Amino acid sequence: MIDVEHLTVRYGAATALDDVSMSVADGEMVALIGPNGAGKSTLVNTLCGLLRPAAGRFTVRGRLALVPEGRHLFAPLTVDENLRLGAWRSRDRSTGHIYELLPSLGPLRRRTTVGLSGGEQQMVALGRALMGRPDVLVIDEMSLGLAPKVVADLADHLRARNATDGLAVLLIEQNARLALDLCSRAYVLEAGRVTVEGRSADLAGDPAVAAAYLGLEV
Numbered sequence: 720m721i722d723v724e725h726l727t728v729r730y731g732a733a734t735a736l737d738d739v740s741m742s743v744a745d746g747e748m749v750a751l752i753g754p755n756g757a758g759k760s761t762l763v764n765t766l767c768g769l770l771r772p773a774a775g776r777f778t779v780r781g782r783l784a785l786v787p788e789g790r791h792l793f794a795p796l797t798v799d800e801n802l803r804l805g806a807w808r809s810r811d812r813s814t815g816h817i818y819e820l821l822p823s824l825g826p827l828r829r830r831t832t833v834g835l836s837g838g839e840q841q842m843v844a845l846g847r848a849l850m851g852r853p854d855v856l857v858i859d860e861m862s863l864g865l866a867p868k869v870v871a872d873l874a875d876h877l878r879a880r881n882a883t884d885g886l887a888v889l890l891i892e893q894n895a896r897l898a899l900d901l902c903s904r905a906y907v908l909e910a911g912r913v914t915v916e917g918r919s920a921d922l923a924g925d926p927a928v929a930a931a932y933l934g935l936e937v
Contacts, residue, residue: 720745720855720887721766721783726775728761735761737911738775743855746885748877750898750919752932753908759891760788762908763859781854788859788891790844792832799828801843805850817846821876838869845873849880855887856880862894870894874901895932899923907932 721743728736736758743749753759764770766777767785784805792801799814802824806812818825821842832840841861848856858877862870874897880886892898899905899919907915907928915928922928 720747720780721777721889722780723762723766723777724775726762726765726777727773728758728765728770729773735911736765736772739908739911739913740775741906741913741916743887743889745854746881746887747904748881748888748890748902750895750902750905751889751891751908752893752895752898752905755893756910757908758911759908760859761911763787763857763891766857779855782851783855783857784848784851784853786841786844786848786856786858786861788863790840792840792843792847794833795831797829797831798824798835798843801832802846802850805847806852809851812850814846814850817849820849820880821846837864838866838872841865841869841873845876853886855889857889857891859891861890861892862897870897877901895928899933 723739723741726736726739727734739762751759761770763785765772766779802814802817803812824842824846827835827839832843861873877888881888890898890902899922902919905919905922906913915922915925923933
């Protein structure tokens, strides 16, 4: 669904991504972990067409939807109106299936997003992305600022969609433990370069990855 080959992205003279290659297959859940400033959001913005590569190429097959870092909801609008914006290019903007997938949003549908909790706002952002009926979902920092119970609920929703619909997921996440538990494969991005890649179980057992991102001594 996503194929990135030798991608380089620069901001002026500064290189944010340096010869990055990675992929997400149909129905696969893949994690991209790394510290702040590693280039994770730059990769997201490039995949969404907001940044132009200086070198390399990328291909996105099917419909891609983004859950952006910070959620970026439209505060004056209701939950239902925010959801329908996710289907702005579709003739079918009915939101019923989202309330079936995310039932906690049902009672909130007529409320504006201003007074919602962080977890509720993240649910709206996820629902808005799913309104486009994507083939691949890119989530930038899903766990940021959320309680562990909320994060666990969101992870369960992603597992369910992946299992039932074959939704492919690229999870960009600082919480390496969550990312490696949720996704079958992972990449580590540091200073704009992929330094480690492989099966999540193998990365979790890698001494350097465990020490840097899991807080463990292996």
